[in-house]
Amino acid sequence: MNNIRLIVLGYLAMIYGQACFSQMxxxxxxxxxxxxxxxxxxxxxxxxxxxxxxxxxxxxxxxxxxxxxxxxxxxxxxxxxxxxxxxxxxxxxxxxxxxxxxxxxxxxxxxxxxxxxxxxxxxxxAHDRAFYELKQVPHGQVREQLYFSNLTNTWRRCFIYTPAGYDNNTTKRYPVLYLQHGSGENETGWPVQGKANLILDNLIAEKKAVPMIIVMDNGYATLSGDNKPFNPTPTGPFPFEQVLIKEVIPMIDKSYKTIANKYNRAMAGLSMGANQTMQIVIKNLDQFSYLGAFSGTANYPKYDPIDVPTFMNGAFKDAHSLNRQLKLLWLGAGTKEPVPFPASIAAFKSMLDQTGVKYQYYTSEGTAHEWLTWRRCLNQFASLLFK
Missing domain, CATH: 2.60.40.10 (Immunoglobulins)
Structure with missing residues (x-):
């Protein structure tokens, strides 16, 4: 009898729970x-x-x-x-x-x-989605740029954002932001999921950002005859770095109305793209003056204290020199980032504090390793560029 009573009570509790869930x-x-x-x-x-x-x-x-x-x-x-x-x-x-x-x-x-x-x-x-919504403001264009890479012996593609009015003024030239996607994504990430064009349209219309060109390329590259794609190391170049420096930047400067110098060139990326950005910018300070890392750092996934003399071949040991060459080193992450991102980023920040390298850090409240974090990061980062 007791067993039957327990079964009946359990069944009634289940029905009641489902009803409450439906009402909730x-x-x-x-x-x-x-x-x-x-x-x-x-x-x-x-x-x-x-x-x-x-x-x-x-x-x-x-x-x-x-x-x-x-x-x-x-x-x-x-x-x-x-x-x-x-x-x-x-x-x-x-x-x-x-x-x-x-x-x-x-x-x-x-x-x-x-x-x-x-x-x-x-x-x-999102409650703050206004900054990436489609609005009644002047809109730029997202152009598809196909190019043959001699380094990879393949056809590749990047997307180029040009701001509103780009084609109307034949003499005006623009600074450039090279913007990279994350692991498992490709060159469609920022113009589609990231809404990079709408973010810049809105920033520029509100006079919160300088009109700029944005280049969004595929971060995966395999050199001709090699079978190792993206594989960053602290000391040597990796395939995408060579493609970007030797092929993409010269192509963009030749084909678009850019201001072709380091003071008007920035690079940023998310997660894997943040790692790539740090590796590329720090090793090519003659090419870039702005660095943005969203949800990622060059020491990922390690979170032990960084050995400054050996990390990235000692690139951060001379803070005075780095501060002079970089106009902005910018980091951003969500408050709900999964392990080991928070610890890895914290270790990198600690190293910067220890050496005296200047940086800005932004926190995206309530977001994890996801596109809302990175949209917010781009919104904040782009507003600081080329000023």
Missing amino acids: VKDDFKSSETTQSGRKFPQVNSEGRVRAGILAPEAQSVKLDIGGKKYDLKRNADGFWTGDSEPQDEGFHYYQLNIDGASVPDPGSLYFYGAGRWGSAIEIP
Whole structure:
């Protein structure tokens, strides 16, 4: 009798819990800006919950995989599966569906290149999204630049942002920011997920940033005859550094109206791109005056105290010289960055403090290793350039 009573009480608790959950979830779901035109799902509500839906009548199990957790979807009589996630952080998130054990993109979502593949993503509206929204301001252009790399013996591609009015004034010349993506992403990251063009359009329209050109290239490169792509070392060059310095910068200075000197050239990147940026700028101080590292440093993933005389071949041991050559060394990261990023960045900052190298540090509140962090970083960093 006691066992039966416990079973009944457990069942009633489960039903009550489900009812309470249903009542707690706000039913104000709307299509996301990443939902394909004409599709109903994916959706997001005011709590940041994601609702996925897919027709899969032959499937036995469908799950929504987002934020490191899988959520079971429920099937209706027509074979249409739907289900909700827990509230997600503000910003842009990659996700996928898991159908009978196979992870696949959501056919209702636009596709983005991230995590080494084309896949689904959803935008959770951020409270401060105004700085990267499409507004009634003069807009620049994002141009696709194809070029043949003799170093890699392949055709490559970069995207070029030119500010509003670039084509109208034939005599005006512009400074350049070279902006790099992160691991598992490519040259589409910043102009698509990062909304770099909209961020600069808005900054320039508000007179918070100097009109500039932005070059967004693919950070992965393999030299002809080599089988080792991006592999930075403290002392020697790596493939993308050679492509950028020997091929991309000369091409941009020849093809675009740039101010072709180090004082009007900056470089920044996120995560892997931050590592690349530090390696390239510090070893090519005759080419750059501004360095921006978003969610990454050259010592990643190590977080032990940095040995200044040996780190990057002693590049940071002469603070006076470095401070004179760099107009700005800028670091930024989210408050929810995963291990080991916080410790690695802290070790790098400690080294800068120890040596007396000047820098600025920005904290993105409530964000992790994700695009909202990096959009905010670009917004802050770009406003300080070339002034």
